[in-house]
Amino acid sequence: MTLDEFSFIAQIRRTAAVTPEVAIGIGDDCAALDLPPGEQLLVTSDLLLEGVHFRCDWTSCFDLGAKAAAVNLSDLAAMGARPVGLVLGLGLPDRLDDADRRELVAGFIAEAEAFETALVGGDTCRAQQFLTLSVTAFGTADPRQVVRRGGARPGDRIFVSGTLGDSALALKYLGEGVSPEGSLARRHHRPTARVSLGRRLAAAGVSAMIDISDGLLADLGHILEASAVGAEIISGELPLSAPFRRDLAGNPDLLQLALTGGEDYELLFTLPPDRETAARRAAAECGVPIREIGRILPDREAFWLVAADGARSRPEQRGFDHFRA
Numbered sequence: 442m443t444l445d446e447f448s449f450i451a452q453i454r455r456t457a458a459v460t461p462e463v464a465i466g467i468g469d470d471c472a473a474l475d476l477p478p479g480e481q482l483l484v485t486s487d488l489l490l491e492g493v494h495f496r497c498d499w500t501s502c503f504d505l506g507a508k509a510a511a512v513n514l515s516d517l518a519a520m521g522a523r524p525v526g527l528v529l530g531l532g533l534p535d536r537l538d539d540a541d542r543r544e545l546v547a548g549f550i551a552e553a554e555a556f557e558t559a560l561v562g563g564d565t566c567r568a569q570q571f572l573t574l575s576v577t578a579f580g581t582a583d584p585r586q587v588v589r590r591g592g593a594r595p596g597d598r599i600f601v602s603g604t605l606g607d608s609a610l611a612l613k614y615l616g617e618g619v620s621p622e623g624s625l626a627r628r629h630h631r632p633t634a635r636v637s638l639g640r641r642l643a644a645a646g647v648s649a650m651i652d653i654s655d656g657l658l659a660d661l662g663h664i665l666e667a668s669a670v671g672a673e674i675i676s677g678e679l680p681l682s683a684p685f686r687r688d689l690a691g692n693p694d695l696l697q698l699a700l701t702g703g704e705d706y707e708l709l710f711t712l713p714p715d716r717e718t719a720a721r722r723a724a725a726e727c728g729v730p731i732r733e734i735g736r737i738l739p740d741r742e743a744f745w746l747v748a749a750d751g752a753r754s755r756p757e758q759r760g761f762d763h764f765r766a
């Protein structure tokens with residue numbers, strides 16, 4: 442027997458922190474958040490579905506809860522927002538016992554607290570078969586500093602934070618029945634939302650930004666479309682981790698994972714040349730490496746990948762698409 446619905450919610454309520462913005466948290470029909478005067482509310486939502494986004498035999502409930510919070514916080518980071526609250530919808534199949542349920546919520550709350558925000562509400566239902574998490578995140582920002590996808594201009598440089606392809610490489614190994622090594626597994630199961638970097642880059646004046654969930658090329662494509670510009674990416678400049686490089690040396694085709702694999706949750710942004718010093722300082726302040734990987738071109742039809750030998754190609758496959766996967 443598992444806890445009944447309302448005992449489970451009472452348990453969540455006891456463990457959820459209350460931050461200064463939370464005027465009303467878990468327990469009423471709505472939560473209420475206090476926002477700084479003059480700031481805008483930013484809202485984002487992402488689903489995590491069993492079999493589509495995760496498998497229960499590959500991840501722990503704690504990590505899954507934490508990832509559900511992180512992927513939503515990553516969207517706030519991409520707009521330069523500060524998180525002020527998270528809402529968690531759960532569809533729980535009977536096979537999850539009390540310990541699994543508690544761990545799921547504990548992971549979510551731990552991740553929220555790591556970013557000085559809180560779980561402020563949600564909904565809990567029994568699910569027939571598959572575990573479902575539906576998360577909504579709220580953030581605030583000075584409206585003059587909110588960064589959108591549509592601001593890239595010809596001559597801007599294209600940058601990315603962290604390293605690319607680690608999560609997709611871990612997923613490839615999981616699919617082959619091989620346990621990925623710790624650092625790769627962690628990048629897949631416990632992505633880091635670049636919240637502090639996103640806020641600092643917004644203040645530094647980046648022209649467009651997005652977080653990489655579907656793959657570098659797919660998410661760059663969203664910036665290019667919204668900005669009505671083109672781009673070239675220098676494949677030799679992609680930032681790759683030591684384990685990724687090691688495996689790439691034995692199998693050059695793995696480069697595709699860094700280009701299109703997705704779930705990197707790094708920030709991809711464009712930088713006008715006169716903002717470069719400020720952006721590099723912003724990255725240094727929060728200790729996250731950033732790397733220039735290409736530039737924005739005026740021709741909106743241009744989408745070039747430049748190989749080590751200088752050959753240009755137009756990538757066919759760009760990333761994850763739920764209706765093509």
Ligand SMILES: Nc1ncnc2c1ncn2[C@@H]1O[C@H](COP(=O)(O)OP(=O)(O)O)[C@@H](O)[C@H]1O
Pocket residue numbers: 486487516654655
């Ligand atoms: N079912 C939906 N109803 C309304 N808006 C949606 C829906 N699905 C996606 N969107 C919106 O479309 C845009 C792109 O979504 P998505 O590709 O999921 O972005 P992200 O990678 O940032 O999660 C976002 O503004 C998102 O809010």
Ligand SMILES: Cc1ncc(C[n+]2csc(CCOP(=O)(O)OP(=O)(O)O)c2C)c(N)n1
Pocket residue numbers: 487488492493494495496512612654655702703704761763
């Ligand atoms: C079991 C399993 N299969 C496949 C994947 C790979 N995968 C699932 S969703 C996704 C893309 C990101 O998810 P999405 O829902 O598109 O996030 P959004 O772009 O809306 O933030 C990827 C690469 C996975 N993580 N787990």
Ligand SMILES: [Mg+2]
Pocket residue numbers: 486487
């Ligand atoms: Mg989404």
